[in-house]
Amino acid sequence: MTSAAARHWADEIADAVLQRQAHHVISTGITPSGEFHVGHLREVLTAEAVYRALKERGVSCRFHYVADSMDPLRHVYPFLDPARYREAVGKPLCDIPCPCDGHPSYAEHYLEPFLQAVQKLGITLEVLRADALYRQGKLDAQILTALQHTQTIKRILHEETGREVAEDWSPFTPLCAACGRLTTTRVTGFDVAAKTVSYACRCGHRDTAPVSQAGKLTWRVDWPARWQALGVTIEPFGKDHASRGGSYDTGQRIVREVFGGEPPYPIPYEWIALAGQGDMSSSKGNLISIFNLTQTVPPEVVRYMIFRVRPMRHLVFDPGLPLLNLVDEYDNLQGSQRNARAAELARLDGTPPLGFPFKHLVTLVQLTGGDADKITAILKRQRLPVPPRQVLESRIAYARHWLAHFCPPQLRVELQDTLPPAVAQLSPSQRQALGELAQRLQPEMDGDAIHALVYTLAQACGLPAKELFAAIYLAFLGQPQGPRAGWFLSSLDFDFVRRRLQEAAQGQGEAA
Template identity: 45%
Template sequence: MEEKIHEKIHWADAKAAQVAADAPQLIATGITPSGPIHLGNMREVMTGDMIYKALLKRGVEAELVYIADDFDPLRKVYPFLSDEYQKYIGWPVSDIPCPCGKHKSYAEHFLDPFLSAIEELDIHPRIIRTSEAYRSGMFTEQIKEALIHAEDIKKILEDVSGRKLEEGWTPYYPICAACGTISRAAILSHDIENHTVTYKCPCGHEGVSDYSKGEGKLVWRVDWPMRWSVHGVTVEPFGKDHASPGGSYDTGKIITKEIFGYNAPVPVTYEWISLKGKGEMHSSKGVVLTIRDMLDIVAPEVLRYLIAKTKPDKTIAFDPGMGLLRLIDEYDKAAVAGESREYELSKIASPQTTIPFRHMVTVVQIARTDDAVFDILKRSGYEIVDKDAVLDQANRAKVWLERYAPEDAKFALAESLPEVAANEKSEVKAAVVAYAKIVTDSEWKADVLHNAVYDAAEAAGITGKEVFTGIYRAFLGADRGPRLGWFLEALGREETLKRLLEMSL
């Protein structure tokens, strides 16, 4: 009897259930720091982290590592680089000078902000730098095997991917002692005893490369399966580009088995994240929202929620405008309900506020100073538990308004009575002034203030709409604005009355 059980299993738990529970698991993630590390890249690390947490929850021993592929060569002068970088093309990014001069290398320049960002996201992997791994000699035996079995590897690559490699192909690329590039140098001889090869670089230089000292690296399609075997990787998320048949996972699976005697990790393929209206994110094309950019406007748990709620094989079209507000609302709801698995995987131990982000967006547009933010919030009945958390949230709201908010989410408090209000019809002016009188002594509460509008309108014999518009014009010079009662509550009695009474002139 096949009963169809439709209990919802979160993708991270489903993946975690695929691995052996009785053996320690190593989840590997990795990115090449050749440019700004963006939201799309972050999906890899977050995906790994969620599976890691799902494994721990199942009681499986697990570790998360982040492998920084800083030994990869710079491929071209990206749009964000100066032309001077032309001369570093082909160099390992760990050996290229930092663009800003503050970091040890080009690689660290991009790695540093990324590593601090993932800390904020409550992701704490062990960091492995490929350049250090190669130079430590930990791959020596495997590189030796790869060189010895170059023909076998070549055959696997040709069979599985269906392409043709040139005569004399080897999986090892030395770093040329003369030009510094990881080039397709021809390997002339291999001294197994002393783990060295002699090569002839396209630049003309002939030299010796000692692979126990990291004087060269394996080509990606061999490098990857080699690392699985050395590090003991059992689960690995990677982009869909690696996942196609004949792609590097397919070839890696066979290479790691036949050359290195190791079983390929459980694959987790993930889709790209695109920017709504702007297309996919590519650091090389300059279409990028870095993780730092994101954390400037979104709390880390919300970012985690975005990844947690979307299965890895689904494309995410991220909308940093109104879509972001929706996402935050959705997260807040999930947080209040407090029981979904998505929420569990998203929440982190960071300081929280109870203030809805949408409200904060209004508040920061009224407040001129940080202190004013606190005053307004207190007036609106919010308890300030953690001042720093509130200020963080206020800053995110400000940055959001500045960079991503659509025009109709923004308003500006006029310094004095706007012309459009001064020229208001006399009935409306009278009603607005009447409104001011009604609320002068009433309780300063949003719903009270809001309802009083209707009273004033009725008394004046005009519609509520006209009074609303009149009041918005008085403060914003616009016909619409944030929900009035809540807006005035935030603004405060004194300022409200002062401005409204100017309408009587």
Template identity: 40%
Template sequence: MTHWAEEVARELLKIGERHVISTGISPSGTFHVGHLREILTGDAIYRAVVKLGGDARFIFLVDDADPLRKVPAGVDESFKEYIGVPIWQVPSPDGSSKSWSEYHLEPFLDVLNDLGASPEVIRTSRIYKSGEFKDIILTVLRNRERLMRILGDVTGRRLPEDWYPFMPQCTSCKRIDSTRVLSFEGEYVYYKCSACGHEGKVSVSSWAGKMPWRVEWPAKWRLFGVTCEPFGKDHAAAGGSYDSGSRIIREIFEREPPYPVPYEWFVLKGKGAMSSSKGVVVSAYDFVKANIPQVVRFLYVKYLPMTHVEFDPIWGSLNVYDEYKQYERVYFKLEEPTHGMKDVEYIYWLSQPDGEIPERPPIQLPYRHAVVLVQIAKDFDHFLEILRRQYSEEEINENVDYLRVIYQRAKSWVEKFAPENVKFKVLERVTRDVIGELDETQRQFLKSLVEIFESEEFTWSPQEIHSTIHNVAKKFGLSHRRAFGVIYMIFLGKPEGPRAGYFLYSLGRDFTIKRLKEVLEL
């Protein structure tokens, strides 16, 4: 079968050899994991076109000329005074010298770099300020009545007779959502502001305001020669902005619309569609920094763009990691593919941030195990020391850089996403106050464990440790909860914790025996 990105690329190359793949997001609030779908869909198509020998340009248009429409949850209400002001002119919510748009954009660009997605970043405000939009703005102003007919036909809504395809910025109150164009002459637009009553004129040869979305989108297609663009399914609906944009690009600018790649939403499990303004988000920054880049890319390139994804940043992240590693093992022929697996080689290639396939399969360290180890290890060197009990020195040395990423990302996952019952801290010392009074059965249970663990015949492995605890508990008539509960109390100070076999194995034989003996001496 052919991967969806390659299918799109082949369709594009039937049209021509040179392509501009465009993406666009407004930095009006926190960039969330749903926004990553826009960029990574575009990135996959861009890579697929280049792989097939095409000439491609990949751009990310940052819609920072949009007005601030509402104050997002968690932001001081004083920012209401900036509603209607272009977000590139709104102060940063943290009081720094950055603008509102740059405050939200910079962390997103950081994670795109992590993911190996490198679109050419173009701020819409810059296009207006440079005058690149001047001729297009004059064209749409001169074609106002034709645009009104097109938008009316597509949307079924009649526009007011005094509508103009431009939103001037009031030079007095700075709003662009409350001005009404009175007329235009040459490069000057005359307006009146309903918010403050000011009347004035602005020149479209530089920053003076912006076109409304349904006009600005096809204007960007015209300016940059866009041939392909992924966008949310709402724009693809009948009567949506892609339909109106297609009419405008053909009838006003005499060009063809870009090849459409609509995509479905990422829905936050249990909370519905993500919304920055409502605070219902998992930030792209937090999510990417808590998972290795290959796994994040895998999540987005594996599914068809129109596949609905219910996203769980907690256990879902761990499951996606496991699935990615399965694809990796199949790619390197370490195991056979399971039913339903397809496009393994292409998906694995697209999952690599730098587009380079490793020469050898990376270490197969389960993420579930990693999030336990980072809570045991004092630092990265200690993390490697623990892993040397399970993996060869050669394998550790070959994967140091890869393991460093896993170590850093797993620590972030624990900090940002782990439920409280998953978090733990190994006690530096144990006291009677912590574990309480042990009865004679529990003491005999622990004493028997020490004797077995100290035996030369005992194999110190996660499986053997777990089965030994289970069997000894059964011998002394202790329930599963009481037996494992006392183990967790001794090492963690709480009655539950990670899988005991892997946990004690990671702590090490000497430390485990020493701690059990200390308890028996209390």
């Protein structure tokens, strides 16, 4: 690998945009129409990596998140009460009541937990709301320009998408003052000098309103208008917008040919898929909320998960064992040069490394019920580093959450109080090896020493190591698989381990 190939993508982008100009505005935006999920993290975290790389270079840079709070409610989503929300379809999200009645609007209901999670992930961004941008008149100039150049925009849309644009198409969607909908109106005229738009609604209402209060631009015009109004120079967006004839293609031409601006440096990104269930999407219901993820692993690990993969590479999120491995990978930073840079960009002041595998902590939490004192005693016995109490307790909380929400059945560790009946299926050589292990085990052996001993004994008994490991798991857990055996056995009381091995070797419990 050449050193150029090993460069982190955020560094490549930072250097590329600095060829264009010295001051930057990175923009992101997601519609707050439902709970934000792990798939949504790619947008803000892709921007965060570039933002951090630019900050490191001493570049003056702003980081926006624009909540598309003026977007209408498209339909009654499965998670909404139909009786309550049927009549809200077509109204802006900022004007609809929230599902819990505890927030100023529907948009704020979903925005609040997202912004909390963003803060927890160490991202500092300026939150802008589309409804405020419109209603404060920040897009007035672009709205009037777009209305004056409706024919040019129609031509661009036709040329780029190949689709016919309806004769009465308008770049502006009025908001009906009577029924509150965006989806039932059409523009009937506008006055540039008076800065007003006239419209008619299917409900029968006709009106003339100041542009700032009259509605919103349609998506394909809204986006370039926002680039121009906010001076956006860099923007990550989902790959659907990046397709040929997609909204980035039309946006580029509209911002240049209609608004007289330049499009931002584009950073298209791929979706995040949930292992075994395809791309995460609200409509498929295969979501893991950002809140849920931030309860499961430290924020640095969430950042690292996104930073370590180039934006256009597919990312499969597996909350089972791979998520635990990711924590250990981040703690160790033993990845390639590129991963080391990803970890550096991911670092926050918060979480020091655990000092031993997080997977092992997950086992200890299961064996002790998450008791920090008992875990500390086991770590000392195992001669593993004992992290500061606060670090240990916060990692125990993450482990508990993972166990409660994401632990696959085969990784569950339930120590059996008595000899499990499953040992009846052990072969004579498996029993012989377990008996040898009971004899040769010493209290001072650590996990690695026990692990090595298991290999030696398996060989001596003419047994594939896998079969001896399975015998050990059956004897203690009643199932043929479990956590790394040496570390597992050294976590348990020595006398108990020896007695259980002897019982299993004889094929019966003490009471029998």
